[in-house]
Amino acid sequence: MKKPIRVAVTGAAGNIGYSLVFPIAAGDMLGKDQPVILQLVELPNAIQALHGVALELDDCAYPLLAGIEVADNSAAGFKDADVVMLVGAKPRGPGQTRADLIRDNGPIFTGQGDAIDQNAAPDVKVIVVGNPCNTNALIAASRARRTDKANYTAMTRLDQNRATGQIAKKLGIAPGAVRDTFIWGNHSDTMVPDFSKGYVLHGGEKKAIAEVVSSDWLATDFDKTVRTRGKAIIDARGKSSAASAAQAAMDHIHDWFLGTGDNTVVSMAVPSDGSYGIPEGLVYSFPVRITAPWKYEIIQGLPIDAAMQARIDNSTKELLAEREAVKDLL
């Protein structure tokens, strides 16, 4: 039996958390032969509900679930964690701007960054799901002393999955046949869905996406649908995306650990190393490949046309403004 992997999840009794922790325990994220210890973290006022979640996890009798720990603070919750999933965040209140939200969440993520750096495993891997996730990850990463800043990431996989799903639906094919569409930039409406390197598998043959779908649709409906999907879900469900966000968070960690099997491109927001001229340290969504367990590599040398470059610059500008807004926390 393999050594269990310790996975800490904040906001574990929230809607995304509730969609996330059961399939993690079932082995969907780290593999069907990988035991897991769940370290569930919630605010003190949600601890009773979290105990209910823990009871239900017991009730599933998951063969791979080697332990459940419940904590009302990050220091205890992140102890020895191998993976930390920062799902909990203050949601945007009525009339709040994105800037207000960033200021509100900033101090939460300095605290969580400190708690990770001081308590988690030294090679801990972090994904921030709580919004604004890129800048929250930037803040948390800024506290890293003992741990590796490169391992502080944010989730744009949901955006990639949405893009993939839209193309599959348009073509009436299985999403598994749509490859290498990915996201640049910020997880916000400045994000840049990039299908220019994408292709579909059709009867064993590779066809460029631009060859099989109309460029009009890609430039208009597709782009808008992907960028504004969050609101469409809220309008239909009366609640924000939960199961699809949880699935994307699992996909992010799954692929980071286990790879994609076929070396396809995945989107991860990671601290920039300067690739593609993105200012160093900004947590930016890039096309990456997984080269070994827990090793990602930003794919280099992709051609970028002027229109795409302008949009990438626009998302960079937004992230620089977000960094400026929290500079006293960094």
Added chain:
Amino acid sequence: MKKPIRVAVTGAAGNIGYSLVFPIAAGDMLGKDQPVILQLVELPNAIQALHGVALELDDCAYPLLAGIEVADNSAAGFKDADVVMLVGAKPRGPGQTRADLIRDNGPIFTGQGDAIDQNAAPDVKVIVVGNPCNTNALIAASRARRTDKANYTAMTRLDQNRATGQIAKKLGIAPGAVRDTFIWGNHSDTMVPDFSKGYVLHGGEKKAIAEVVSSDWLATDFDKTVRTRGKAIIDARGKSSAASAAQAAMDHIHDWFLGTGDNTVVSMAVPSDGSYGIPEGLVYSFPVRITAPWKYEIIQGLPIDAAMQARIDNSTKELLAEREAVKDLL
């Protein structure tokens, strides 16, 4: 690529439904190489929310999800379905007795039984999750003309999983090491958790549960915890079990289709063939083994002591009274 299996789910936008349909699409229920078409059914007033669920399913880009259909009526929703999961049911209202609930749900399940028999695949497999699930399944099965009554089942796997989880927790071992504990009778507080044939695997050795756990605990805390767990979850979460119920429903169908791998005993409420003196036709939870895909067999000849027999008789009596209460619907 295998032919997709069509899975219809009622109450698909409800809490259990929301915990159920995503992992089905991910391949957790029918296997990681088995394409699935989801046929999601809701009441007309929940159709908008259900469309939101369908959007989120698109957004997960599940490679195995070969189609999503949304229906506001059972006839359309069950068309050609290979598996029907009857999750939706009217919940118990304030001051309602179990008898009231049975009368309220009865007509829903005659309608759904007709819709299955007239529209689903001839060898359709049915699981009833909505309570009172045994008698709801009895009602639905009573409409079977073209389809096979033996394939109308109800869920007691959640109770079995709870029993397994409790024993694992008591011993501080992984739930996967606890085998062959199962449930007799009705999914109600007359259910009979049976650990007398159960064992744990300890360093490769089989030990009877009664050998490793105190009989006092088994007769008191264990028994009560399993039988009243639903209420404990509601007290903690403020909501009834959803993710654990969804997981158990998937376990039920997973094992029925794919077996347990090691021939362990599972609990399924199935139409009695007279085994153990249970009146024929009552949908009763028995210990079963899966002998081939979609073939269950009630395990015969298990010894039953007088105390256990008295409890089994009590659960039978309750199910006979439930049948009597809906006899005009059968």
